[in-house]
Amino acid sequence: MELDSGAKEVLNHHYPSTLESVDLAEGEILKAAEETGFDEDDRHRIGMAVRECMVNAVVHGNRYNRNKQVHVTVLIGNFEAAPRFVIRITDQGEGFEVQEVPDPLHDTNLLRHSGRGLFLMGAFMDDMKVRKVAPTGTEVTLVRNIEPKES
Amino acid sequence: MSVKLNTRQVGDVTVIDVSGRITLGEGSSTLRDALRELVAKGNKKILLNLGEVSYIDSSGIGELVSGFTTVSNQGGTLKLLSLTKRVKDLLQITKLYTVFDVHEDEAHAVRSFA
Numbered sequence A: 001m002e003l004d005s006g007a008k009e010v011l012n013h014h015y016p017s018t019l020e021s022v023d024l025a026e027g028e029i030l031k032a033a034e035e036t037g038f039d040e041d042d043r044h045r046i047g048m049a050v051r052e053c054m055v056n057a058v059v060h061g062n063r064y065n066r067n068k069q070v071h072v073t074v075l076i077g078n079f080e081a082a083p084r085f086v087i088r089i090t091d092q093g094e095g096f097e098v099q100e101v102p103d104p105l106h107d108t109n110l111l112r113h114s115g116r117g118l119f120l121m122g123a124f125m126d127d128m129k130v131r132k133v134a135p136t137g138t139e140v141t142l143v144r145n146i147e148p149k150e151s
Numbered sequence B: 001m002s003v004k005l006n007t008r009q010v011g012d013v014t015v016i017d018v019s020g021r022i023t024l025g026e027g028s029s030t031l032r033d034a035l036r037e038l039v040a041k042g043n044k045k046i047l048l049n050l051g052e053v054s055y056i057d058s059s060g061i062g063e064l065v066s067g068f069t070t071v072s073n074q075g076g077t078l079k080l081l082s083l084t085k086r087v088k089d090l091l092q093i094t095k096l097y098t099v100f101d102v103h104e105d106e107a108h109a110v111r112s113f114a
Helices: A019-036 A040-061 A117-124 B026-040 B058-073 B085-093 B106-111
Strands: A008-016 A069-079 A082-090 A127-132 A138-145 B004-010 B013-022 B045-056 B077-081
Touching: A008 A019, A019 A040, A019 A069, A019 A082, A040 A069, A040 A082, A040 A117, A040 A138, A040 B058, A117 A127, A117 B085, B004 B026, B013 B026, B013 B058, B013 B106, B026 B058, B045 B058, B045 B085, B045 B106, B058 B077, B077 B106
Parallel strands: B013 B045, B045 B077
Antiparallel strands: A008 A069, A069 A082, A082 A138, A127 A138, B004 B013
């Protein structure tokens, strides 16, 4: 996603690989979302996506390793010529191939205990991108469009 | 607020009133332990009242699914009662709404076990 000029960074923080960090990051990002003007339903959806993403980063990516961190940034600005709220969450894990993640909506996977996190992130956000980063880790970009306020 | 459970008996149906958040960690493990304990004691008819559940994540959904299969594998039945709009939406987008037998009214839900 191309960044146009004038984007504002409202959060840039490294969190330890703990479940407490999930709550902290969710809280910080929801605060930024509220200040951006998202309503309660939007904030709930953003919070759900962030929570799933942070859990993936801490549990499956960094595997609770105290020597690894989760880097979280939030940018607000014009991306691809439209106002967007862009969250990037990067872990230092071994990475994974998105296409290898089983479809949780497939009949044979419906009763699986886990595997719905990525799907829910995509369902609750307007756009989501996952990529491996060097030297090791996964960066997830979660995008929510900022709708113009009614006057 | 973490999850809180209150278990009561209505006839031969065990109703678990759940309130708070069912999320990874304490919330989901509390529910898992409670369901396993009930199944181990031989309870076959379990109604999970989610009316006061404010939040549920994918881990919580996983525990609902695990509870459903655990109870079913022991010859029992797990049903859901009083879903909030957000929990209902979550079960619908994950295609689980039709997997569970969901009720709005407790008396009706209890009778449906017969």
